[in-house]
Amino acid sequence: MYLVRTIRLIMKNQQIVLVRRPEGMASPDDFSLKTVDMPDIEEGQILVKNEYLSLDPAMRGWMNEGTTYMPGVQIGSVMRGFGAGKIVASKHDDYPEGSYITGLFGVQEYAVSDGKGTTLIDQINEPLSYHLGILGMPGMTAYFGLLEKGQPEAGQTVFVSGAAGVVGSTVGQIAKIKGCTVVGTAGSKEKCRYLIEECGFDAAINYKEEDLEASIKAACPDGVDVFYDNVGGPMLDTMLKNLARGARVVICGAISQYNKSEIYGPKNYMKIVTARGYITGIIVFDYINQYPKAVKEMSQWIAEGKLKTKEHVVDGIEHFPAALQMLFKGQNFGKLSLKI
Ligand SMILES: NC(=O)c1ccc[n+]([C@@H]2O[C@H](COP(=O)([O-])OP(=O)(O)OC[C@H]3O[C@@H](n4cnc5c(N)ncnc54)[C@H](OP(=O)(O)O)[C@@H]3O)[C@@H](O)[C@H]2O)c1
Known part of the structure; x- marks a missing residue:
């Protein structure tokens, strides 16, 4: 003692x-x-x-x-x-x-x-x-945000912003496991290459170099069914222009706005009406009692090489x-x- x-x-x-x-x-x-x-x-x-x-x-x-x-x-x-x-x-x-x-x-x-x-x-x-x-708070955010709020169906198109981060890359890979077409944005060629070659994304857009609106249209010609947003601001606004009918927009974060004293709000929100869609938010802590189920399933996917x-x-x-x-x-x- x-x-x-x-x-x-x-x-x-x-x-x-x-x-x-x-x-x-x-x-x-x-x-x-x-x-x-x-x-x-x-x-x-x-x-x-x-x-x-x-x-x-x-x-x-x-x-x-x-x-x-x-x-x-x-x-x-x-x-x-x-x-x-x-x-x-x-x-x-x-x-x-x-x-x-x-x-x-x-x-x-x-x-x-x-x-x-x-x-x-x-x-x-x-x-x-x-x-x-991936097996902690950000991974749980991806799992519950996508599956509970985004409700992706096989054959649908899922678009994720901030895709090379831990939340974004996990969202995209889970959407691939569920049989979706997956497109994401990231801020460098190297990150975009990682998304396609390692994470199995169908397309990745370098938002710093490419024309975002044109690239989204080219990659998602039938519109986006689930938009999982980590970035917010003008990127969210651009995305709203390309929603499929019945689209679900999941607001997970808005990293482009966190350092600003005045937040940029979406101008194109009426696109939700024409798409007959909805915008929803996720706070991961609401799912804390269900974390063990998600950790178990995601550990299995990691062991099987489906989730990186x-x-x-x-x-x-x-x-x-x-x-x-x-x-x-x-x-x-x-x-x-x-x-x-
Ligand atoms: N709602 C919840 O419960 C919950 C829980 C956890 C996380 N989140 C949110 O999930 C998002 C991702 O978190 P994470 O932990 O996975 O972080 P992360 O994506 O690993 O790291 C942040 C990345 O955001 C991108 N970024 C930074 N400033 C940007 C800007 N102005 N415009 C566009 N992209 C920018 C950068 O990637 P690039 O090189 O691609 O620009 C950066 O590497 C954040 O918005 C976070 O707040 C929400």
Whole structure:
């Protein structure tokens, strides 16, 4: 007991703290790297050593004041974020020491949790980092957003924006598994090649170089049945011009708008009327009770080689501010995370 306490006193915890609300893109000055004492745990709590920290576009919204589907992170608090790691101490019967776990542990090396909202990883068949990506929150977003909200049918056309990211590439591959024609947008030739050659997309449009409207029409001559939107803004507007009758537009995200103080709204929304379609939104946390079913099915698809993923790992918690910017500059190629 004495030894454990002594080790705890010697060991420190590194944290990324939000010190200022960003204007526009978050900058390194909005954060501070703090070194604090290791936390102690009480009855009913666990101590997790994070091995990977997830970088997600939603983090930008969490830095704003006010509440959306979650309250904004308080100034002076540890930045909110998902982590995947190992339980290194436990005073909770349901969470044994040595188990692997994911949860909203914050951007820090060690986190104390009471287990609420966490997911224990039953078997480590895949790399741990997959549980922040394709088998974690973004993968669940793709699965439930496409299947529950988009309701794709075999033979239909699914179009996904931001397609080379973890959500987009997973949406496209699941749509292929369901027998759809799949088209996506991405911001480089290399990303477009990856979508076609590795992920099995039927076509990919480099939105930075091609005429978007003409390319969408050429790739989807009968219109789009499911538009899964990760980008928003003018791209959403352009897409609305090419909907098939009965189209479903799933608003998953709008990364093109997250750094703006005024959001671009769709001008072409009347196209929903002529298409007799609908626009709907998804918040992945609404499906938390169904995650195990999706993880099981997706793990099977991964094992069968039907579902692939790409990861982009940056070393070191101190690189969090720069790594976060990569998402908004299109510099990540695959699921972005920090290894710590
Ligand atoms: N609703 C939910 O519950 C939920 C949950 C998770 C994620 N999401 C949303 O899903 C989307 C994708 O997330 P992810 O984790 O898979 O991220 P990601 O796609 O891996 O990374 C972000 C990518 O977005 C693209 N991008 C950045 N700025 C852009 C712009 N102005 N215009 C067009 N593309 C831009 C970049 O790719 P390019 O090189 O192609 O530009 C960048 O690499 C985000 O909108 C996120 O907020 C929603």
